[in-house]
Amino acid sequence: MSYEPVIGLEVHLQLSTATKLFCGCPVKFGAPPNSQTCPVCLGLPGVLPVANERALEWGIRVGIALNCRIAEIMKFDRKQYFYPDLPKNYQISQYDRPLAQQGFLEIFVGGQAKRVGITRVHLEEDAGKLLHDASQTESFIDLNRAGVPLLEIVSEPDLRSSEEAYQYLIDLKAILQYLDVSTCNMEEGSLRCDTNVSLRRTGAAAFGSKVEIKNLNSFRAVKLALEHEIKRQAILLDQGHTIPQETRLWDARGLKTESMRSKEGAADYRYFPEPDLVPFHLDRALVDRVKAQLPELPAQRAARLQASYQLSAYDAQVLVQDRTLAELFEGALAAGAKPKPAANWMMGDLLAYANAQGVELSSLKLRPEWFAHLVELVEQGTLSGRMAKELFLQMVKEGRDPAQLAVEGGLRQISDADALERLADEVLQGNRSSVDDYLKGKTNALTHLMGQAMKRSQGKANPHQMTEILKRKLAQVKSSKP
């Protein structure tokens, strides 16, 4: 039987505002446990929340960038459940009047544009963290994170494959990075993601029953979990089983999902309007102001790069996907690099390095002019392609200017004609048999001679010049022979 997956995504984004959503405590990652707390975020008796206007404004910013309708009146509600990381045993969230609704995000999969609906964007407070590993018999609670502003971004079930889901996350993250509202770091938990998936027979209109998947620690995990879950459900359906509505956990080691709780086990959150906060009238002037101050977004940047630098649509898409990448690219151009070689460094070596190391580009602390220097060194003939690649690795590992590194390491291609002539003479004298082979018509003997030249020069000989000199000298030897 053939099935069509129906996928929706729920993204939680920590806003990097200076202070928490309902109190004045700093939003700070990695501080000593419970050092970033006050009576309000500890949920002590008698305290009251006061909404952070900046968080509201940033929420509006995201809502506008996702083409949402911004609420005229929004309110907060209490979502109630008992959990030790939730000091009030309710979370201030938004239920029926969220900040923004009915938006969309355009993604590109396989060269095709697709519009993915955004159901809603709402604000809520984050919970604290439980620490279970410090002791065998006790658990500890760190409430530094309690009250940090979170933006929940819920998509419509418009995605039809794990690839689409993956691309949605890539494109959404790019937009969020451009908006400068979050560090978007999944490792630190500033960006979190749950997904839900159901299968239906290809061509059917009705949705199957929905399975929610949690514990997804990377975009790749989302993709793998969806692939696994789509297979699992298809097998069950083929066997004539029905799929129970439930929440499952992704097991990243075992590469499988496991049941966490059934629909019956789902909590009744007893939502009701938060009486400690009055509804907010988001007046049009505020929304217009936020709109006017919106930065350039990835799609606009891609169009601009494509038009300005004669890049392919694909190259432009890849370059803008990560804000750091796009900024390095444009910065390198501003520092004098040509678009094509600069793009090649960014999209080839740099992305490959970051992927292999599993690091965020922003964490590498690279300067755009370094790429301009790299391009320039190659163009001037100072570095060979191979030398440049080695220098690139040194640059990203050490975080230093390649121009500087080249000088310090004596990394300079030998392009001096006299020196290359002397080198060629040495190579020819030391490899008589290869010279003879060449003269007998075995042209690949030239490759061996080139290799010897590079070896003797420790790779610094300008390969183009060297080849020409060797060819010329071999021709001379041939003509001088009787």
Place this chain on the structure above:
Amino acid sequence: MSSGSLASKTIHELQELLASKQVSPPDILEDVLAAIARANPSLHAYLSVDADRLRRQLKEQPPSAGEGRLRGIPITVKDNICITGEETSCASKILAGFRPPYDATVIARLKREGAILIPRANMDEFAFGSSTENSAFGPTRNPWATDRVPGGSSGGSATAVAADLTIAALGSDTGGSIRQPAAFCGVVGVKPTYGRVSRYGLVAFASSLDQIGPLAKDVTDAAIVLSVIAGHDPNDSTSAPVAVPDYAKELKTPLKGARLGVPVLPEAGLDPEVKTAIREAIAAFERLGYTTVPVELPHLAQSVETYYIIATAEASSNLARYDGTQYGFRGSGNGGEGALLEMHLRTRTDGFGAEAKRRILLGTYVLSHGYYDAYYLKGMKVRTLIKNDFDKALTRCDAIVLPTAPTPAFRIGEKLSDPLQMYLSDIYTISANLAGVPALSMPCGFSREGLPIGLQLVAAPFKEDVLLRIAHAYEQATEWHRRTPVMSDK
């Protein structure tokens, strides 16, 4: 000055004595402490009083001479308003020993004005009740008749004021918890407009209904305290940025030609003596030149049901945080698998009293999936109707006259086994909380048994000045506020 007499004085009387240097703040405190030592064991207005600590605090931080609108004036604080370092238990086992690390906004304002705070006035647990019998630490007794309740939930505050165990007090009023005990104890109590006084630091019962207000020996004192505690607070998003007049100064300008609205009341349960006292009060107002107009409050009869949906819903949520994790009482579990749930269950089972559990259950039920629309949502709609009733009625008059409670103070234990009867005793006070309007209770007579009867005045939002001026005019023309309870052991 003879011992005890300073404790029986009003704020404005003491202010004159302080200004003319006839007395000092320690003199006043000593008289109050002596009165407490004498009468608190029988009345139990305070859960505990640490006299030495109060003396030490006054010595270490004397209110600077001449400064502060309440310099040297002892003010009693209900056990649900946070004072840094002072035990604030809400008369509940679950918060026993809890000492907040911060001051409620009203407390910060009283401190700034030089008041001497006396913590721990007894109350119904978490303000759940109308008799102070729901205190986990034993009931307070009515100083007019010690077999009677003082009303509630601010019964400790009302008793302390009535029995001269303080000069004035703070209470909190969610459905009559300042006004009804003020009526039962023969003192003045004001529930301000919702948003007039900051709730920051008031341990929440029902957030959309709670207000802190004064209990005092006369209208002038209530006006003085209200002027200090009222006003916008950036820490309370529901507090209103509305300017605060000097209420006591306003009293000097009589409200001439004011109109009083007299509604037709649901009479079931209304004591004939209360009815007569209110009628006589209206006659007294007419003699003062006030006119009366009939007004309608058609949804008053639904106020108790509406209140017990909204108030319990909010309470069930507000009380969720008492789970033994961070502070207060912790029930012990056996450890191991399920230890967390067991700790929560034991904490809440052993930490909350019966009425708290009843209200948490009710509130959880009305917010549950499938019941929200039928109860909470409908309750909010009726609340709007009640608010509209008051808005409409108050366009026709300056204040509405009502009894505060349908009966004088009832006997201890009388209604304990019948929560519905207990709830119905709040019928005249609850609607002001639902409508968010200010209301005041003051003595307007006594029953044949010598129990005080309370008159309630209700005005439009932020018209506390109107309430106080009308009340003051009545007080000037009557003698009820001059009567004091004669206690057998006094």
